[in-house]
Amino acid sequence: MNPLPAHLEADLLTLVEGGSLPADRAAAVADALAKDPALAGLVRAMQNDRADLASLPQVSAPADLLARVESVLERDALLGDPIAEPQGITHLPVSQIQPRGRTAWQVFRHSRWAAPVSMAAALAIIAGAILLVIGQRQSGPLSGAGLALNNPKPGVADKSGVPNSGTGVLEESAKSTDLTLADASTPPGSGTREPLGPGGGPATRSMDRGMRGGIAQNVLQGSFEDTAGDRDDRDTLLAAKPAPIAKEANPTASTAPAPAAGPAQPAPMIAAGAPVESAKDAAPAMSLDRAAELAVEGRLAFRVRSAAPERAQERLQAITNRFDWAGAPEAISPDEVAKLVARLNHGEGGRDEVRFAGLDANVPEANPAAERKDAAGAKSEAEAGPSETTKDRSLPPTVTTGTGSPTAPPAAVIVPPSPQAYVLTAPATSDRLGRLVHAIRSEPALGDVEFVELPRDPLVEAHQWLRRATPPALDPAQVVWWTLPVAQWSPRANLPVLVEPAKP
Amino acid sequence: MSLPPPSPDADSDQLDLADIAAGRTRRSGAAPAWSRLLARYQDRLFGVCLRMLGPSTRARQTAADLTQDAMVKIIQGLGTFDGSAKFSTWAFRVTMNVCLSHLRGEKLRKHASLDGESSDSVSAIRSFGTRPDNPGPDREPDGHSRVSHSEQQARVASALGQIDADQRSILVLRDVRGLDYDQIAQVLGVAVGTVKSRLFRARAALREALEAIDAQSTPPAPSQTPQP
Numbered sequence: 001m002n003p004l005p006a007h008l009e010a011d012l013l014t015l016v017e018g019g020s021l022p023a024d025r026a027a028a029v030a031d032a033l034a035k036d037p038a039l040a041g042l043v044r045a046m047q048n049d050r051a052d053l054a055s056l057p058q059v060s061a062p063a064d065l066l067a068r069v070e071s072v073l074e075r076d077a078l079l080g081d082p083i084a085e086p087q088g089i090t091h092l093p094v095s096q097i098q099p100r101g102r103t104a105w106q107v108f109r110h111s112r113w114a115a116p117v118s119m120a121a122a123l124a125i126i127a128g129a130i131l132l133v134i135g136q137r138q139s140g141p142l143s144g145a146g147l148a149l150n151n152p153k154p155g156v157a158d159k160s161g162v163p164n165s166g167t168g169v170l171e172e173s174a175k176s177t178d179l180t181l182a183d184a185s186t187p188p189g190s191g192t193r194e195p196l197g198p199g200g201g202p203a204t205r206s207m208d209r210g211m212r213g214g215i216a217q218n219v220l221q222g223s224f225e226d227t228a229g230d231r232d233d234r235d236t237l238l239a240a241k242p243a244p245i246a247k248e249a250n251p252t253a254s255t256a257p258a259p260a261a262g263p264a265q266p267a268p269m270i271a272a273g274a275p276v277e278s279a280k281d282a283a284p285a286m287s288l289d290r291a292a293e294l295a296v297e298g299r300l301a302f303r304v305r306s307a308a309p310e311r312a313q314e315r316l317q318a319i320t321n322r323f324d325w326a327g328a329p330e331a332i333s334p335d336e337v338a339k340l341v342a343r344l345n346h347g348e349g350g351r352d353e354v355r356f357a358g359l360d361a362n363v364p365e366a367n368p369a370a371e372r373k374d375a376a377g378a379k380s381e382a383e384a385g386p387s388e389t390t391k392d393r394s395l396p397p398t399v400t401t402g403t404g405s406p407t408a409p410p411a412a413v414i415v416p417p418s419p420q421a422y423v424l425t426a427p428a429t430s431d432r433l434g435r436l437v438h439a440i441r442s443e444p445a446l447g448d449v450e451f452v453e454l455p456r457d458p459l460v461e462a463h464q465w466l467r468r469a470t471p472p473a474l475d476p477a478q479v480v481w482w483t484l485p486v487a488q489w490s491p492r493a494n495l496p497v498l499v500e501p502a503k504p
Numbered sequence: 505m506s507l508p509p510p511s512p513d514a515d516s517d518q519l520d521l522a523d524i525a526a527g528r529t530r531r532s533g534a535a536p537a538w539s540r541l542l543a544r545y546q547d548r549l550f551g552v553c554l555r556m557l558g559p560s561t562r563a564r565q566t567a568a569d570l571t572q573d574a575m576v577k578i579i580q581g582l583g584t585f586d587g588s589a590k591f592s593t594w595a596f597r598v599t600m601n602v603c604l605s606h607l608r609g610e611k612l613r614k615h616a617s618l619d620g621e622s623s624d625s626v627s628a629i630r631s632f633g634t635r636p637d638n639p640g641p642d643r644e645p646d647g648h649s650r651v652s653h654s655e656q657q658a659r660v661a662s663a664l665g666q667i668d669a670d671q672r673s674i675l676v677l678r679d680v681r682g683l684d685y686d687q688i689a690q691v692l693g694v695a696v697g698t699v700k701s702r703l704f705r706a707r708a709a710l711r712e713a714l715e716a717i718d719a720q721s722t723p724p725a726p727s728q729t730p731q732p
Binding site: 006009010012016042045046049050054055056058061068072073076 | 546
C-alpha cells in the first residue's frame with residue numbers, strides 16, 4: 001500500500017471508526033475513494049476487521065488469580081520487600097509469631113533461689129563495707145609517700161603534708177628510659193622528631209630524668225614544707241654558689257639596670273633587675289613573629305601569673321595533651337637549677353649575675369642568717385648605686401642580683417611565693433605559639449601569660465643545657481616517604497614557663 | 505457495530521482507593537479494598553494480556569502470569585498513583601507495560617534461538633479461539649462469505665498476534681477494550697496525534713496479516729504437469 005497523506009489517513013481513520021467529517025473533507029474522502037477502488041476496499045476491510053476485533057469473546061481470568069496475587073503480596077511482605085507493601089495486608093500471619101526464650105535473668109527471677117541469693121549478696125556487701133571501715137580506722141591514714149607517688153596532681157600536698165610532683169612510679173620508670181617523643185610534624189612511623197634547634201642541631205627531647213624527677217619532687221615539697229633533708233640539699237646548693245643568691249635577699253634594693261648597651265644584647269621585654277610589674281607595664285607587647293624568632297634562638301620564655309599555681313602543671317599538661325605538636329610540661333629539677341645557676345655565674349667572677357627568672361624559681365628558700373647578711377650587703381649596694389655589670393647588661397626579669405664582692409657572705413634567696421617553672425616543647429612558629437598563649441589564657445587556673453625575651457648570653461648556654469640529650473640526627477633527605485617537604489619542617493623549641501602566683 | 509463498553513466503575517474505584525489510602529482493610533465483613541479493586545479489573549486486565557500475547561499453545565497460562573504480575577505491581581505501586589488519570593487507565597498502563605516487556609523479552613529469546621516455530625505458529629493460529637474438538641476451518645477458495653463468525657474472530661485474533669507488539673497494543677486498547685484516543689495516549693505515553701497515525705497503520709498491518717493468513721490457508725492450485 002502506498003503511503004497516504006497524513007490528513008487523508010486521519011480522515012480515513014475517522015471513516016473506518018464511524019466518525020463524522022466536515023462536509024468538505026467528507027467530499028474529498030469520497031472523491032478519493034471513488035478514484036481508488038483498492039483504497040475503498042481497504043477501508044471496508046478495516047471496518048470489518050474492527051468489528052471482528054470488537055466482537056472477540058470476553059475472557060475471564062482464572063479463578064485463583066486473586067489468591068495468587070494475595071500470596072505473592074504476602075510473601076513479599078514477609079521477605080521485607082523494599083517496595084511498598086499493600087496497606088490492606090499489613091498484618092502478619094499467625095505462623096510468624098514466635099515465642100521468645102527466657103533470658104538468664106528471667107529464669108533467675110522466677111526461681112526459688114532468687115530471694116535467698118539476693119539476701120546473701122546484700123549481707124556480704126554490708127559486711128564488707130563494715131570491715132573496710134573498721135580496717136581503715138585501725139590502720140590509720142595511708143602513708144604519704146604512697147599517695148605522693150600515685151597522686152597525679154602536682155604540688156598538692158597529701159595528708160602527711162607531702163606535696164606531689166605529679167609523677168607516679170610508673171611514669172617515672174618510663175621516663176627513666178630514653179624516650180623520644182614524635183610530634184605531628186614527624187612522619188608517621190619514624191618515631192623520631194627532628195626539630196631544628198637554635199644551635200642547628202636536632203633538639204629532640206630524650207628523657208633521662210628519672211633522678212631529676214625525684215629531686216624535683218623534693219624541691220617542690222620544699223616550697224610547701226621544709227624538711228631537714230631538703231634544707232640540707234638547699235644549703236648545699238646555696239653553698240655551691242652563695243654570692244648570686246645572697247643579693248636576692250632584698251629585691252627591693254635591686255636597682256633597675258640600664259638598657260642593653262652592647263649590640264649583642266637584645267632589648268629585653270623586662271629590664272634586668274627591675275621590678276617585674278613595672279617592667280611589664282613598660283614593655284611593649286611582643287609580636288608572635290618576634291616570639292617565634294626568639295623561640296628558634298632559644299631565647300623565649302613564658303611567664304604565667306596564675307591564681308592557682310599548684311594546678312599549673314596539671315593545666316599545662318592538659319593544654320599540651322590538647323595539641324599533638326606540644327610536648328608535655330617538664331618540671332625543672334633542682335639539679336638542673338643548680339647547673340644552670342653555675343653556668344650563669346661561670347666567668348662572672350662573683351660579680352653581678354643574671355639568672356633566668358623561670359629557673360631560679362625552684363631554688364629553695366635560704367636560711368635566715370644568709371638573708372640578714374644579704375640584706376646588709378644589699379643595703380650597702382643600694383647606697384653605692386648599681387654595679388657596673390648591672391649597668392652594662394640587660395638582664396632578664398625577676399631577678400636577683402648577687403653580692404658585689406666575692407667575699408660577701410652567702411646570700412639569702414627571695415623567692416616570690418612559690419613560683420614554679422616548667423619546660424614545654426613546641427614548634428617555634430607564630431601560629432603554634434599563638435595557640436599556646438591562647439590556650440593558656442583560656443585556662444582559668446593559669447590566667448595571664450606574656451612572652452619574655454631572654455638575653456643572648458649566657459642564657460643560650462642555659463638553653464643548650466636545657467635541651468636534653470639528643471638522639472642521632474636524622475637526615476631528612478633519607479626519609480623518602482616523608483610527605484611534608486623538608487623546607488616546611490618547623491623547628492622546635494624548649495619554652496621555659498614560669499608560673500608565678502597572681503597578685504591578689 | 506457495537507463496541508464492548510468497558511465502563512470503569514469510577515465511583516467504586518474511588519471508594520476502594522480511599523479505603524486503601526485510609527488503611528481500612530475491611531468494611532463490614534467485605535473483602536479488603538485492594539481485593540475488591542482487583543476483582544473488578546481482573547477480567548479486563550487478563551483479556552488485555554491474552555490479546556497481547558497472541559495465539560500460542562500456552563497463551564492462557566502466560567496471560568495469567570502476566571496479569572498476576574501486573575496486579576502485584578498495581579497494588580505495590582498504588583502510592584505512585586497520583587489520580588491525574590482514571591484508575592482504569594493507570595491499571596491498563598501498568599498491564600500494558602508488563603505485556604510489552606514480556607513480548608520484548610520473548611522476541612529477544614526467539615532471535616537468540618535457532619529453532620523456528622513457524623509450523624507451530626500456523627497450527628496455533630488455526631486453533632486459536634476454537635475449541636479443541638473443533639478442527640480448523642475448511643476454507644473455500646472464495647471463502648469469506650461462508651466462514652463462520654467464530655472462525656472469522658479466530659482469523660482476526662491470529663492476525664493480531666502476528667503484527668508488531670506496539671501496533672497490537674494500540675489495536676487492543678482501541679478495539680478490544682474500547683478506550684478513546686486520550687486514554688490510549690495516556691496508557692501508551694504518546695500524543696493523541698501519534699495515536700491516530702499509529703492506529704491507522706496498525707489497521708493496515710492487521711489487514712496485511714489477515715491477507716497473509718488467507719494466502720497461507722488457500723490450497724495451492726494444482727500444477728499442470730505434462731503427461732508423458
